Amino acid sequence: MRTYTLHPAKGALVGEAHGLERAHLVPDGFSWPAFAFGPLWFFFHRLWLAGLGVLALLAVVAFGGRFLGLTPIAGFVITVLVSLLIGLEASSLRRWTYARAGRPVRDAVTAANAEEAEMKAAARWLDGVPTGRTGPAPHIGISVPPSDLAIGMFPFSEGRR
Structure with a gap:
């Protein structure tokens, strides 16, 4: 199962069908086409920046390896590692670009493939189900204010001073 994020057009309202016409579903996880084709994959998806x-980045890696006098095998390994990083971060860069264009993440669905994800996202969108939080999360069941909590420690074992 894979997670997909929904990025509808700017100004789209939940429950209206025309908001889904230009929506994008972005799969989360490693992108093999981005790994293999690098910048061409980004240009294909109109992610210019x-x-x-x-x-x-690839030009700096190539010229940096040449400047440092790396062997061709070392240069190849570094290029493969950079391409691996590109494949890992391609979906995040795509989400970032959509958010900059006024299309933030409005929903996330888990599905086996893109078609199932489209059907789930469309059904949730058209049902008008609110998909995101509108305010800060309530602190229900916490006996101390959130400012007194410590992350990674055990503040309740010492007692109050």
Whole structure:
């Protein structure tokens, strides 16, 4: 099962069908096409800034390896590692680009494939189910204010001073 995020068009309202016409579903996880094709994958998805950034990163790696006098095998290994990083972060860069364009994540669905994800996201969107929190999370069941909590420690074992 894979997680997909829904990025509807700017100004789309939950429950209205025309908001889904230009919506994008972005799969979470490793992207093999982004790993294999790098900047071309970003340009294909119209992610111009991210594509230029990836192209610049690959150019810096290539010229940096040449400048440092690395062997061709070392240069190849470094390029594969950078491509691996690109494949891992491609979905995140795609979400970031959509958020910059006014299309933040409005829903997330888990599905076996893209078609199932589209059906689930469309059904939830058209039902008008609120998909995100509108305010801060309530602190139900916590006996101390959130400012007194310690992360990674055990504040309740010492007692109050």
